[in-house]
Amino acid sequence: MQRRGTVTLYTDRLILRRFVIEDAEDMFNNWANDPEVTKFLSWEPHGDIEITKKLLSQWVKSYDNPDTYNWAVVLNDTPIGSVSLLHPDNDKREAEGGYCLSRDYWGKEIMPEAFSAVIKYAFEEVGFRRIYAKHNVQNPNSGKVMLKCGMKYIGTKNAPLALKPDKIVMCDCYEIINPYTI
Numbered sequence: 030m031q032r033r034g035t036v037t038l039y040t041d042r043l044i045l046r047r048f049v050i051e052d053a054e055d056m057f058n059n060w061a062n063d064p065e066v067t068k069f070l071s072w073e074p075h076g077d078i079e080i081t082k083k084l085l086s087q088w089v090k091s092y093d094n095p096d097t098y099n100w101a102v103v104l105n106d107t108p109i110g111s112v113s114l115l116h117p118d119n120d121k122r123e124a125e126g127g128y129c130l131s132r133d134y135w136g137k138e139i140m141p142e143a144f145s146a147v148i149k150y151a152f153e154e155v156g157f158r159r160i161y162a163k164h165n166v167q168n169p170n171s172g173k174v175m176l177k178c179g180m181k182y183i184g185t186k187n188a189p190l191a192l193k194p195d196k197i198v199m200c201d202c203y204e205i206i207n208p209y210t211i
């Protein structure tokens with residue numbers, strides 16, 4: 030494993046880069062305070078930009094850890110969402126994908142483009158063997174993203190949400206295995 034953390038990635042339309050404190054206003058206005066975005070997530074709309082600022086300062090500090098994989102999805106210089114690899118396990122060489130996007134940009138295959146780039150980086154540059162992801166069964170749009178990224182459906186089960194281990198919901202589970210590793 031090359032524990033390379035959150036390096037800048039480029040796709041046809043997007044730049045995926047580290048968050049900075051100055052992203053607070055865009056993050057708050059574009060997705061973090063939208064109840065439609067957080068409807069099936071493990072956290073509530075921020076309600077107050079101070080919450081966004083506090084979270085961003087934690088995220089910025091977390092980049093000191095080379096096992097942090099947390100990108101701002103940037104379109105035309107504006108942050109419009111986030112994509113992350115959570116719970117990286119360097120022994121099992123696997124991590125869990127997670128993402129959210131400003132409602133204004135849904136349906137343009139932005140997240141499949143972003144998450145595919147993250148999976149490619151995870152496999153080719155970091156050396157992960159497996160990326161997995163899950164979504165609330167009531168949120169099939171997220172499963173569409175997983176399928177578009179080449180993930181395979183592996184089952185439906187009661188599972189904790191990625192950032193809230195005590196919140197158990199029925200989830201569809203997906204995975205993708207690095208074709209270059211055994």
Ligand SMILES: CC(C)(COP(=O)(O)OP(=O)(O)OC[C@H]1O[C@@H](n2cnc3c(N)ncnc32)[C@H](O)[C@@H]1OP(=O)(O)O)[C@@H](O)C(=O)NCCC(=O)NCCS
Binds near residue numbers: 065128136163174
């Ligand atoms: C899930 C999410 C990241 C999808 O990103 P995206 O870039 O819109 O992905 P796509 O463009 O591929 O759209 C996925 C599906 O969403 C649905 N969709 C598209 N536009 C939509 C819109 N305006 N409103 C509602 N649903 C829409 C479509 O069914 C689409 O599938 P299709 O292309 O096969 O028809 C985005 O909807 C989101 O951020 N949702 C809230 C946060 C979230 O649920 N995160 C995942 C938690 S597991």
